[in-house]
Amino acid sequence: MDRGAWLASVLPDKHSLAFVVHIERINGVSSLVQRTIARLCLNKIFGDVFMKVTPQTIKTLCIVEPYVTWGFPNLKSVQELILKCGQAKVKNKVIPLTDNIVIEKHLGKFDVICLEDLIHEIAFPGKNFQVIAGFLHPFQLLVADHTTKNRVGFIKEVGSPS
16 A cells, blocks of 8 residues: 555545645656646745645645645634735736635635635635635745755754753
8 A cells, every 4th residue: 555545544534624835846856746746836935725635635745745745724724824825816816815805706606705705615625625725826935044045054043952
């Protein structure tokens, strides 16, 4: 049994949402990894997306495992991330999620009419999750420069665990 199949079989049912972060550059890797990263919309380093957890998703994440990290966010984390950093893709433009009119116009047919509905649909994935998650522009985490340039220096700066 490969790792993807094993992970899919042992995951608890309560975890239906994953948060995936691109953490390593993909220069010089196989075309399968490059295509998978592109399909996940994780083209930029520290770019992140929400994904519905399925056995196929787990197998996909195992393909790109050295280049991404992922976990299971709770409702509060989803809410804070969308409220603080949420942006939408509308006609190839990125707009901040500050207006319920934009959400209602584009997602109203899926009974999502406000930011709270959007947060709920992302936190508890349903049948329209792919469309609603596709409406969101991939998040871009802000990471301190010294963590990406000098990992040893970062450990020295924080201090060793005692």
